[in-house]
Amino acid sequence: MVAVATRDLSRHYGKIQAVNQLNLKIPTGSLFGLIGPNGAGKTTTLRMLAGLLEPSSGDIRLNELSQKQYWREIQWQIGYMPDFFGVYDNLLVWEYLDFYARCYRLTPERRARAISDLLDLVDLGEKRDVYVHTLSRGMRQRLCLAHALVHDPQILLLDEPASGLDPRARVEMRMLLRELQSMGKTILLSSHILVELAELCDQVAIMERGQLVVSGAIDEVLRKAAGRRTIAIQVLNDPGCNSTPDRAIALLEQIPSVQNIFPQDRVVAATPGSSGGLGITSIEIEFYGDEFARADLLEKLVSEKIRVAAFNETITNLEEAFLRLTQGEVG
Amino acid sequence: MMKSMLKSISNRRWETNPIIVKELRSRMRGGRAFATLTVTLTLLTLVGYALYRMTLASSTYSSTPVSPLIGQALFAGLAFLLLLIIAAITPSVTASEISAEREKQTYEMLLTTPLSPASILWGKLISALSYIFLILFAAIPLASLVFIYGGVSIRDMVKTLLALLVIAILFGVIGLFSSALFQRSSQATAVSYLVIVLLLFGPLFAGILSGAITQGDPPRWMLAPSPLMVISSTFSSSVNPQSISSAFYMLGSPIYWLMGSTPISQDSIPRPIYHYVLPLYSLVAILLYLLTSRLVKPVRRWQIQWSEAVLALVLVLGFVSAIFMGYLLTTNRYENIQISDQSQLQSATPDPAIEAPVNP
Numbered sequence: 014m015v016a017v018a019t020r021d022l023s024r025h026y027g028k029i030q031a032v033n034q035l036n037l038k039i040p041t042g043s044l045f046g047l048i049g050p051n052g053a054g055k056t057t058t059l060r061m062l063a064g065l066l067e068p069s070s071g072d073i074r075l076n077e078l079s080q081k082q083y084w085r086e087i088q089w090q091i092g093y094m095p096d097f098f099g100v101y102d103n104l105l106v107w108e109y110l111d112f113y114a115r116c117y118r119l120t121p122e123r124r125a126r127a128i129s130d131l132l133d134l135v136d137l138g139e140k141r142d143v144y145v146h147t148l149s150r151g152m153r154q155r156l157c158l159a160h161a162l163v164h165d166p167q168i169l170l171l172d173e174p175a176s177g178l179d180p181r182a183r184v185e186m187r188m189l190l191r192e193l194q195s196m197g198k199t200i201l202l203s204s205h206i207l208v209e210l211a212e213l214c215d216q217v218a219i220m221e222r223g224q225l226v227v228s229g230a231i232d233e234v235l236r237k238a239a240g241r242r243t244i245a246i247q248v249l250n251d252p253g254c255n256s257t258p259d260r261a262i263a264l265l266e267q268i269p270s271v272q273n274i275f276p277q278d279r280v281v282a283a284t285p286g287s288s289g290g291l292g293i294t295s296i297e298i299e300f301y302g303d304e305f306a307r308a309d310l311l312e313k314l315v316s317e318k319i320r321v322a323a324f325n326e327t328i329t330n331l332e333e334a335f336l337r338l339t340q341g342e343v344g
Numbered sequence: 345m346m347k348s349m350l351k352s353i354s355n356r357r358w359e360t361n362p363i364i365v366k367e368l369r370s371r372m373r374g375g376r377a378f379a380t381l382t383v384t385l386t387l388l389t390l391v392g393y394a395l396y397r398m399t400l401a402s403s404t405y406s407s408t409p410v411s412p413l414i415g416q417a418l419f420a421g422l423a424f425l426l427l428l429i430i431a432a433i434t435p436s437v438t439a440s441e442i443s444a445e446r447e448k449q450t451y452e453m454l455l456t457t458p459l460s461p462a463s464i465l466w467g468k469l470i471s472a473l474s475y476i477f478l479i480l481f482a483a484i485p486l487a488s489l490v491f492i493y494g495g496v497s498i499r500d501m502v503k504t505l506l507a508l509l510v511i512a513i514l515f516g517v518i519g520l521f522s523s524a525l526f527q528r529s530s531q532a533t534a535v536s537y538l539v540i541v542l543l544l545f546g547p548l549f550a551g552i553l554s555g556a557i558t559q560g561d562p563p564r565w566m567l568a569p570s571p572l573m574v575i576s577s578t579f580s581s582s583v584n585p586q587s588i589s590s591a592f593y594m595l596g597s598p599i600y601w602l603m604g605s606t607p608i609s610q611d612s613i614p615r616p617i618y619h620y621v622l623p624l625y626s627l628v629a630i631l632l633y634l635l636t637s638r639l640v641k642p643v644r645r646w647q648i649q650w651s652e653a654v655l656a657l658v659l660v661l662g663f664v665s666a667i668f669m670g671y672l673l674t675t676n677r678y679e680n681i682q683i684s685d686q687s688q689l690q691s692a693t694p695d696p697a698i699e700a701p702v703n704p
Contacts, residue, residue: 060452063452063456064456064643065452065455065456065642065643066642066643067643085458088456088457088458089458091456092456093452093453093456094453095449095452095453097449098449098450098452098453099448099449099450100448100450101366101370101448101450102370103369103370103371103373103374104366104369104370108366108369111365112362112365112366113362113453113457115359115360115362115365116362116454116457116458116459117457117458118359118458157453160453161453
């Protein structure tokens with residue numbers, strides 16, 4: 014089952030293209046993270062999915078229902094938490110949830126049960142009779158999440174649910190989301206805090222300037238990002254052993270999986286007292302290939318008597334994959 | 345389509361509109377609502393007392409009995425004051441209803457619920473008006489002081505109260521409309537106050553201008569749109585403009601314009617102004633409401649569904665035909681009374697029957 018699917022979803026504000034031909038597929042029951050820098054179109058996408066914004070073109074299907082035709086039915090199946098939200102003044106916490114429960118036409122018995130269950134779930138049971146506007150930021154965030162759950166929706170659209178939270182509240186939010194996922198809900202959340210998504214989500218999609226850069230399971234995204242990784246090679250400049258950077262570059266140029274070579278032309282360190290231009294030259298290459306290809310590359314360099322001082326890839330985690338992938342990639 | 349509409353109506357459990365529950369919970373909390381009510385009633389009491397003293401002072405040398413004069417001046421004064429209080433309070437309550445939701449960023453969460461924009465609007469209108477009506481009804485005991493002095497019929501008082509209610513609804517809808525139209529509450533409030541002040545006093549200024557140009561009384565249609573005129577016309581049958589203008593001698597001529605009625609001729613009685621203007625106000629309120637219910641939608645704003653269009657049409661046509669029926673039913677009380685048979689003409693003092701002399 015696919016919980017959320019978009020096809021060529023686009024939205025522009027005047028001349029600014031906020032979302033451009035976005036194709037997403039989110040399987041039911043998954044915790045899906047939408048990552049991107051500010052202005053990438055994450056909020057616009059979520060608002061379109063929540064039915065608050067009309068797409069300029071393209072289709073949205075939620076739980077296999079077309080949004081254009083079945084938006085009334087869809088309203089019952091989604092819970093939406095905006096990135097910026099306010100609360101009503103002069104309203105108690107339980108009254109706040111009661112209001113939304115009434116909006117979803119819950120019967121009085123179900124309403125009472127839902128309110129106490131949700132307050133327990135988001136750990137606000139003691140704050141039941143406190144004014145909403147006196148709650149702290151983290152509590153409000155959890156209350157807002159509770160409001161989105163009042164009608165037990167299948168799909169949760171959460172826009173930056175962890176923004177502005179202290180580390181402790183963030184951990185609590187993460188645990189809460191895991192619990193919701195275990196209840197069988199599909200959760201789509203956006204964030205720019207990548208470390209968190211890496212730990213939390215099954216699947217991620219990276220957006221930039223309204224376009225999808227890459228999407229899939231976390232490992233897959235990492236591998237895709239790693240598919241074109243940058244390797245930094247430090248070569249000892251030792252003419253006595255016939256190991257010069259020029260020869261190393263000439264060698265590298267012969268290898269097809271090496272795309273770009275950026276010789277740094279910089280002597281990293283010179284060994285004092287040695288004759289000639291002894292030193293280390295750093296070369297960065299863009300390399301396409303898996304671990305075996307990398308091993309082969311190193312073996313080739315070594316067998317050609319190039320003295321390699323260091324050989325390491327620069328991408329190690331999602332954060333860097335993200336930075337690498339969104340660096341003017343689309344524009 | 346009709347079948348599904350009926351089914352959806354019959355299936356729906358009767359539940360209070362959630363917006364009304366929420367608004368009443370939060371509005372009546374804290375001292376503000378009660379402070380406003382107290383200030384309003386105190387103001388009404390003070391003005392009532394001042395009117396009493398003014399009428400007493402101005403009728404010292406009058407030959408007419410003082411008591412009904414006091415009653416009439418008190419009643420007219422309170423009615424006008426209530427109208428101004430409604431004009432002052434209603435926009436402040438309604439003009440921020442939608443725009444404040446936008447400003448406080450609670451609107452989107454509300455719009456993702458299945459609560460329809462029409463019910464959001466309805467809840468906002470009812471909860472705002474219920475507060476205005478609370479003020480109006482709280483003023484009734486004060487207004488009933490009038491009956492101590494006499495001079496005003498209960499019928500007129502009820503008419504005035506009904507007119508005030510219709511005007512409050514119109515003002516409320518104007519506030520809601522501008523609240524939905526403008527993004528900022530301050531803008532919405534300013535615009536709705538402007539519209540209401542223009543509606544209240546614009547016709548009077550136009551009347552003064554035209555009076556100055558033609559050196560005569562302005563035509564009555566010119567003043568008719570003003571709620572001031574409507575309120576006056578509801579009690580003009582029992583309140584003598586002289587009794588009020590003696591209290592407010594500086595406002596003499598506007599009061600005469602507002603309260604004077606066209607002369608009653610042999611065969612026609614003019615319909616009071618409020619017969620025309622109150623239905624017009626209601627119609628404007630209905631149309632503005634329908635328009636606002638489109639404006640509050642974030643998406644599909646002008647995609648009108650069949651059922652919605654039919655409902656709106658039924659509402660407007662039903663209202664217009666009800667008013668038209670009302671006109672038809674009351675037509676023989678007012679203009680163009682056709683007296684075909686002179687013998688049916690009854691007079692207060694029947695002609696003495698003179699029998700023809702019988703010839704012996």
